[in-house]
Amino acid sequence: MMRASNKKVFTxxxxxxxxxxxxxxxxxxxxxxxxxxxxxxxxxxxVVPFSTDQVKTALPYDLVSIINNDLARSGRFAPMPEKDLxxxxxxxxxxxxxxxxxxxxxxxxVGRVRQLGDVNYEVQFQLFDVFKGExxxxxxxPFVAGDTRRMAHRISDIVYEKLTGQKGAFxxxxxxxxxxxxxxxxxxxxxxxxxxxxxxxEQTILDSSKPLMSPSWSPDGQQLAYVxxxxxxxxxxxxxxxxxxxxxxxxFKGLNSAPVWSPxxxxxxxxxxxxxxxxxxxxxxxxxxxxxxxxxPAVDTEPTxxxxxxxxxxxSDRGGKPQLYMMRLSRNxxxxxxxxxxxxxxxNARGVFSPDGKHIAMxxxxxxxxxxxxxxxxxxxxxxxxxxxxDESPSFAPNGSMIIYATNRDNRGVLAAVxxxxxxxxxxxVQQGDVREPAWSPLxxxx
Amino acid sequence: MNYKLLVAAVLLPTVAxxxxxxxxxxxxxxxxxxxxxxxxxxxxxxxxxxxxxxATGAQAGAAFKGHPLDNPQSILxxxxxxxxxxxASIRAEDRAAIQAHAEYLGKNAGAAVVLExxxxxxGSREYNIALGERRAKAVRQLLLFQGAVASQIQTVSYGxxxxxxxxxxxxxxxxxxxxxxxxxxx
Numbered sequence: 001m002m003r004a005s006n007k008k009v010f011t012x013x014x015x016x017x018x019x020x021x022x023x024x025x026x027x028x029x030x031x032x033x034x035x036x037x038x039x040x041x042x043x044x045x046x047v048v049p050f051s052t053d054q055v056k057t058a059l060p061y062d063l064v065s066i067i068n069n070d071l072a073r074s075g076r077f078a079p080m081p082e083k084d085l086x087x088x089x090x091x092x093x094x095x096x097x098x099x100x101x102x103x104x105x106x107x108x109x110v111g112r113v114r115q116l117g118d119v120n121y122e123v124q125f126q127l128f129d130v131f132k133g134e135x136x137x138x139x140x141x142p143f144v145a146g147d148t149r150r151m152a153h154r155i156s157d158i159v160y161e162k163l164t165g166q167k168g169a170f171x172x173x174x175x176x177x178x179x180x181x182x183x184x185x186x187x188x189x190x191x192x193x194x195x196x197x198x199x200x201x202e203q204t205i206l207d208s209s210k211p212l213m214s215p216s217w218s219p220d221g222q223q224l225a226y227v228x229x230x231x232x233x234x235x236x237x238x239x240x241x242x243x244x245x246x247x248x249x250x251x252f253k254g255l256n257s258a259p260v261w262s263p264x265x266x267x268x269x270x271x272x273x274x275x276x277x278x279x280x281x282x283x284x285x286x287x288x289x290x291x292x293x294x295x296x297p298a299v300d301t302e303p304t305x306x307x308x309x310x311x312x313x314x315x316s317d318r319g320g321k322p323q324l325y326m327m328r329l330s331r332n333x334x335x336x337x338x339x340x341x342x343x344x345x346x347x348n349a350r351g352v353f354s355p356d357g358k359h360i361a362m363x364x365x366x367x368x369x370x371x372x373x374x375x376x377x378x379x380x381x382x383x384x385x386x387x388x389x390x391d392e393s394p395s396f397a398p399n400g401s402m403i404i405y406a407t408n409r410d411n412r413g414v415l416a417a418v419x420x421x422x423x424x425x426x427x428x429x430v431q432q433g434d435v436r437e438p439a440w441s442p443l444x445x446x447x
Numbered sequence: 448m449n450y451k452l453l454v455a456a457v458l459l460p461t462v463a464x465x466x467x468x469x470x471x472x473x474x475x476x477x478x479x480x481x482x483x484x485x486x487x488x489x490x491x492x493x494x495x496x497x498x499x500x501x502a503t504g505a506q507a508g509a510a511f512k513g514h515p516l517d518n519p520q521s522i523l524x525x526x527x528x529x530x531x532x533x534x535a536s537i538r539a540e541d542r543a544a545i546q547a548h549a550e551y552l553g554k555n556a557g558a559a560v561v562l563e564x565x566x567x568x569x570g571s572r573e574y575n576i577a578l579g580e581r582r583a584k585a586v587r588q589l590l591l592f593q594g595a596v597a598s599q600i601q602t603v604s605y606g607x608x609x610x611x612x613x614x615x616x617x618x619x620x621x622x623x624x625x626x627x628x629x630x631x632x633x
Contacts, residue, residue, distance in 0.1 A: 188609075211608035213572060233603050234576065255580055255604065258573040271573065278577040299577040315574050321533070322574050347533070350571035363571045370569055390615065392571050408568075408615055437572065 031174075031199035031415075031435075033073055036425040042078040043163065045071060046105045049082065050123065051090040051112035059148045063113065063123065066152035067159070069198060070170045074160065074401065075424030080105060092126050097133040105130050109159060119145045127159055136162050149200060169399040172197045173441040175215040175224055176415060180433035192226060194241060197397075197440070199428060205244060215437060216260045216268075221444040225249070225259040225268055236270060238285075249283065258302050259283075262309055267332065269293075269303035269312060280314055282332050293327065293334050302350045307357045313341065315349040322349045324362060324375075342375065344382045350393065351375075354400050359420065361385075361394040361403050372405050374420060385422040393436065398443040404428070406436040515551070516633050522547040526628040527611075528586055529621060532567065535581040537589060545589045548628060553594025555633065562586050563627040564604040565611070567620035572606055579604030586626045601631075 049064045064082075071077035086103055089095045090112045100108055111125030124140035137158065143151040150171060157168030178191045192206040192215060206212060210229035217224060218238075225238045236256045239246035250256045254273030261268060268283045272290075280293040280300050294300040298318035305312060313326045316338065325338035342348035347365025354361065354374075364373035364382070369389040375382050390408040397404070397417075402424070404417040409427070413434030417426040428435075511518045518524065525544040528537065537545065552558050564579030583602035590600060612622040 211605065213576075213606075213608065229605070229608070254602075255576060257576050271577065273577070273580060278580065299574065299581065301577050302571060302573045315571065317574075322570070347570060349574045365570060390568065411615060 031176075031195045031202055031428050031430055033199050033426055033428045036416075036427050042076055043107065044078050044080065044105050045107040045109065045159075045163075046080040046085060046100065046103075047071070047109045048085060048088050048090070048111075050110075050125070053112070054114040055121070056115050057118075057145070059113070059121065059145060061148045061152070063111075063148065063152045063155070066149060066198070067109070067156050070153060070156035070168075071159065073198065073426065075419060075426075076160070076164055076401075092128070092135055092138075095128060097128070097130055100130045107136075107159075107163060109155075116142065121145065123151060123155070125155060127162060149196065153196070153198075166401060167399040167443065169397040169401065169440075169443060170197055172398055172443060173221070174404065174415075174428075175217065175439045175441065176435055177212050177215065177437045178430060178433045178435045179211075179413070192224070194224075194441075205239065205241060206246075213437065214258055215439045217439055217441045218261050219263055219265045219442055221441045224439075225261065227257050227259065236268070238268075249285075249288075254278075255301075260303055260305060262305055263307055264309060269305065271301040271303070280312070284332075291332060293329075294338070304352045304360070306353050307355055313351045313353065313360055314338075315351065321346050324348050324351045324360065341377070342382070345373075348373075352394055352396060354396050354420070355398055356400055359400075361396065361405075363392050363394065372403060372418065374403070383422060385418045385420075386416070388416075391416075393438060395438050395440045397440050402426070404438040404440055406438060514633065516630060523551055528582075528626045528628070530582055530624040530626075532569070532620070532624065533578065535578065535585040537585055542589070545586060546593050549590045549593030549595045552590065552596075552599050556596075556599075558633050559599045559631045560590075560601070561629045561631055562600060562602045563629065564602065564606075565609065565623055565625050565627070566607045567623045568607045568610065568615070569620065572608070576604050576606035576608075579606045582624075582626050586628070 047064050047068050068079040071079050086099055087096065089110050091110060095108065095110065108128040108130055109125060111123060114122045116122055120142065122140055122142045126138040127136045128134065129136050139158065141151065153170035156170040160168035173194050173196055175192065175194045178193060180189045182189065187209065190208045190210065190212045191204045192212050193202055193204050195202040208228060208230050210232065213227040215224050215226045222242065223238055223240055225236060227234050228237055234256045235248055236250040236259045237246050238249050249268065250270065250272065252272050252274040255271055255278055258271045259268045266285060268285065270281055270283055271278050272281050277297055278299045278301050279295060280303050282291040282293060293312070296316065296318050298316050300314055300316045302315040303312050311326055311328050313324055315322050316325050319340065324341040326341050327334055327338045328336040345364050345366040349363050351360045351362045358376065358378055360375045360377060362373055362375065364371050364384060370391055371384050371388060372386045372391045372394050373382050373384045385403065388407050392406050394403050394405045400420060402417045402419050404415060407414060407416050413436045415428040415435055415438050417428065418424065511520060515521055516523055522544050528541045528545065552560065562583040564583030566575040566578050580602065583604055587600050587602055591597060610623045611625065612619040
């Protein structure tokens with residue numbers, strides 16, 4: 001039966017190959033991000049194209065369009081379309097605030113770029129409060145052409161922080177797993193990818209014919225822990241993101257799964273079933289020493305650390321169905337009996353702490369639907385944030401503003417993001433295949 | 448060379464037979480065919496499936512003469528055990544098949560199996576890995592009770608990572624909540 005249609009399959013394959021090649025050259029962003037629902041009352045801001053009078057060699061990317069995209073994508077800002085700009089000032093001296101008030105702009109960002117050398121540039125920008133007619137901040141930064149996108153994200157971060165009071169998370173990355181099924185052989189190929197938070201610069205850091213799972217960032221954003229089935233059984237690896245160097249961390253009998261870094265970067269919490277049953281362990285990276293944290297005939301898995309490292313929340317079905325439990329740690333030993341945290345819904349799993357430690361996002365199953373919910377652990381209230389039925393793998397942006405997660409749309413695995421208050425929704429799509437298990441990198445000081 | 452041909456001669460009709468069967472039976476039969484492919488060390492794949500398919504018609508009525516694990520009429524040909532959502536309980540209808548495998552393993556000390564546990568896509572991936580392991584262990588436990596010994600059985604869980612059926616409805620999910628029994632040696 002397969003043989004008969006081989007010709008067709010091959011033609012299809014070549015067509016796909018051609019279209020693949022074409023898209024590869026046309027499209028920079030492999031992961032495209034769209035806002036599907038924004039916030040009412042997003043703040044109006046006008047970003048005027050920066051002056052390039054003193055630039056001989058054009059930058060590889062336009063700073064202002066990257067900044068506009070960042071601000072719009074956050075759902076918190078409504079940047080004015082470039083064609084609607086009523087004036088194009090480049091510094092405070094030439095801004096007429098009255099004109100901007102008339103078009104209801106709350107904020108204004110202006111600036112100029114200077115070329116200092118072959119690849120060396122400087123950007124100088126000023127952010128204004130239009131109604132007060134005052135400068136909020138004015139900064140200048142040197143940068144090299146190759147860092148244009150990072151520079152733009154850094155400016156977006158500053159604007160975001162000045163205007164919302166919360167750190168920006170534009171200069172971050174997202175790790176995720178894609179699975180592609182080859183048309184001819186029906187074989188699956190798995191990739192562990194990283195991309196900038198706006199979907200650009202997608203890079204594959206691992207390629208395997210066997211499943212890859214559970215990427216987790218080290219707190220310094222330099223390493224990823226993950227599970228690979230390349231040996232036809234699950235093993236935990238740690239890989240340097242930028243050099244590609246990697247090391248197998250565990251290869252115990254049974255499960256080696258759900259690795260997550262401690263906030264101080266010294267330990268991995270993980271699930272091992274070498275005792276015959278899935279239990280939580282701490283793995284000290286420097287000494288490779290293991291400490292067993294749970295001992296229960298039920299499944300204990302999916303640990304997540306509180307940001308101060310004092311607590312672990314994990315999934316356990318010790319009550320019959322998977323629910324979240326919390327355990328205190330003292331000097332990396334259990335300091336309390338696990339206490340059940342979730343009571344609403346028949347299935348709550350894969351918890352993840354928010355960066356401020358006040359919320360836990362999770363996969364919440366109720367009446368056959370699996371959605372992303374967030375538990376306020378101060379007030380003990382659960383809010384369901386999504387409206388789909390196959391959501392999984394929530395991960396917080398490092399500033400706590402958004403939760404990225406995996407879901408299913410038109411029978412494909414896609415990523416989506418939702419703000420913690422449930423008001424802003426984004427969709428992130430890859431060109432082809434299924435994408436899953438997003439992990440948002442921490443904030444790093446590196447530019 | 449001659450030996451290879453002989454193996455191919457024995458295996459080809461059975462591949463074809465099960466191949467035909469898959470058309471009628473939906474679930475795990477596909478998987479069984481795949482298993483055969485790997486066990487035959489690829490010797491039959493070069494021969495092509497087309498010739499295999501024609502051979503079937505000629506032999507369809509004959510009594511089965513090959514290895515008992517290759518007999519599509521035998522209960523041993525049933526090598527996928529299915530489960531309910533979030534459950535590792537073995538259903539009554541699957542007990543006979545597991546018992547047959549246990550007896551086969553008990554009588555053939557050199558035989559060994561891998562039990563691969565799988566889940567459907569719902570819920571969280573890491574929990575599903577644990578659930579897949581629990582399913583594989585439930586089948587292992589029953590095999591051990593009924594005559595197999597521990598050294599004959601390996602278990603591994605793939606959780607929801609390698610579905611047998613692509614789809615996002617109960618039909619696909621039911622096919623994916625499974626333990627596959629694969630003979631490493633027979």
